Amino acid sequence: MQLAKNLPPGRKTALMAMLIGGLFTLAVQIGYQWYLDQHKLPDELVGVVLPKPRGIGAFELVDHMGKPFTMARLKGKWTFMFFGYTHCPDVCPVTMGLMADVFSRFKDRPDLLDQTQGVFVSIDPKRDTEKMLKEYVPYFNKEFIGVTGGVGEVDRFSTELGVGVRVSPPEADGSYQIAHTSAIYLINPQGKFHALFQTQFHNAEKIAKLFDMMIKLFS
Amino acid sequence: MKKISIVSLLLGLFFSLHAWAGAGINVVDPWVRAAPPTVQSMAAYMAIENSGSAPMTLVEVRSPSFLKIELHQTTMVNGLAGMVPQKNMVIDPGARVELKPGSYHLMLLTPQTPIREGGRVPLTLVFGDGSRVEVEAVVRKDAQGQDSSGHPAGHAPGHDMH
Numbered sequence: 001m002q003l004a005k006n007l008p009p010g011r012k013t014a015l016m017a018m019l020i021g022g023l024f025t026l027a028v029q030i031g032y033q034w035y036l037d038q039h040k041l042p043d044e045l046v047g048v049v050l051p052k053p054r055g056i057g058a059f060e061l062v063d064h065m066g067k068p069f070t071m072a073r074l075k076g077k078w079t080f081m082f083f084g085y086t087h088c089p090d091v092c093p094v095t096m097g098l099m100a101d102v103f104s105r106f107k108d109r110p111d112l113l114d115q116t117q118g119v120f121v122s123i124d125p126k127r128d129t130e131k132m133l134k135e136y137v138p139y140f141n142k143e144f145i146g147v148t149g150g151v152g153e154v155d156r157f158s159t160e161l162g163v164g165v166r167v168s169p170p171e172a173d174g175s176y177q178i179a180h181t182s183a184i185y186l187i188n189p190q191g192k193f194h195a196l197f198q199t200q201f202h203n204a205e206k207i208a209k210l211f212d213m214m215i216k217l218f219s
Numbered sequence: 220m221k222k223i224s225i226v227s228l229l230l231g232l233f234f235s236l237h238a239w240a241g242a243g244i245n246v247v248d249p250w251v252r253a254a255p256p257t258v259q260s261m262a263a264y265m266a267i268e269n270s271g272s273a274p275m276t277l278v279e280v281r282s283p284s285f286l287k288i289e290l291h292q293t294t295m296v297n298g299l300a301g302m303v304p305q306k307n308m309v310i311d312p313g314a315r316v317e318l319k320p321g322s323y324h325l326m327l328l329t330p331q332t333p334i335r336e337g338g339r340v341p342l343t344l345v346f347g348d349g350s351r352v353e354v355e356a357v358v359r360k361d362a363q364g365q366d367s368s369g370h371p372a373g374h375a376p377g378h379d380m381h
Contacts, residue, residue, distance in 0.1 A: 089326050091300045093252055135255045136257065136258065165299075166299055181298060200295060
């Protein structure tokens with residue numbers, strides 16, 4: 001302060017301004033770090049959870065009971081969603097089995113299961129009728145919902161969620177295969193795409209753990 | 220004399236059958252993934268070991284239970300899981316080839332009979348030298364003692380695919 005006393009008034013004001021400015025910057029930095037710490041995702045959820053949940057536009061699909069499957073069906077529940085087709089003998093039953101395994105890990109937590117649903121969306125609506133899905137989907141878990149619809153509407157819905165689909169050239173007998181995204185989507189109770197489980201890296205135990213972390217953070 | 224000729228005939232038959240039945244090929248734990256009854260495509264898995272001295276090429280698999288059987292590999296390309304048909308599968312001497320979820324498998328098309336969990340599916344493995352190996356695959360829900368995580372394999376060492 002001895003130093004400040006001997007300074008001319010103009011320099012004194014400048015020094016005060018610098019001091020105040022410095023303190024303000026420090027406060028902002030501390031505050032921002034505190035904010036980051038509060039909102040920081042646990043390391044395990046980095047790369048799984050979207051930084052900002054992404055909204056989904058209106059859609060009109062149909063479930064395996066013939067009932068409309070629209071945005072209203074996603075609201076109020078966490079939805080595990082897998083895109084596949086019933087003519088897929090390896091990846092799809094493996095992933096459906098995995099999804100059923102995740103759900104079975106919560107069997108002693110009915111409160112959690114009440115607010116969670118499993119959905120299989122067919123990316124092959126031409127072959128996968130409601131009747132086909134009615135046999136296929138509940139086989140893995142009787143509560144799971146099979147979803148199909150018009151070719152254009154299914155295409156629009158899956159494209160919006162970033163599902164990759166590549167249909168192989170048909171064979172002589174007309175049969176064809178489809179290469180597709182094998183990840184499991186997690187849609188939050190606001191109907192927004194919130195996380196993606198990569199099935200080649202995450203087993204059922206891991207997915208159940210990550211989901212449990214998520215609902216504690218975001219419910 | 221008649222007795223001896225029958226014995227020699229039987230012996231001859233035995234040795235010819237033996238030579239024909241895929242020398243050195245051993246199939247371990249063949250199984251078919253149980254699926255809902257309406258499903259038109261199923262998958263079979265197994266390990267094939269070649270203890271012989273020559274490479275063995277699996278060229279075809281037949282079954283009275285299915286219209287068609289194809290050899291496939293599940294692959295992951297640019298984030299898309301797909302299946303690549305394989306013309307054949309070479310099992311080198313001393314090698315063991317695994318057909319498992321998310322990797323090589325037999326795609327079983329159009330069931331000719333109901334395929335139920337706990338049942339058995341006869342499979343005939345035909346090799347390039349004309350030899351055959353008959354196995355019965357058990358129909359069950361999941362892999363046993365195998366990696367059932369379904370990782371698509373980048374490549375499988377120890378054998379070639381063509």
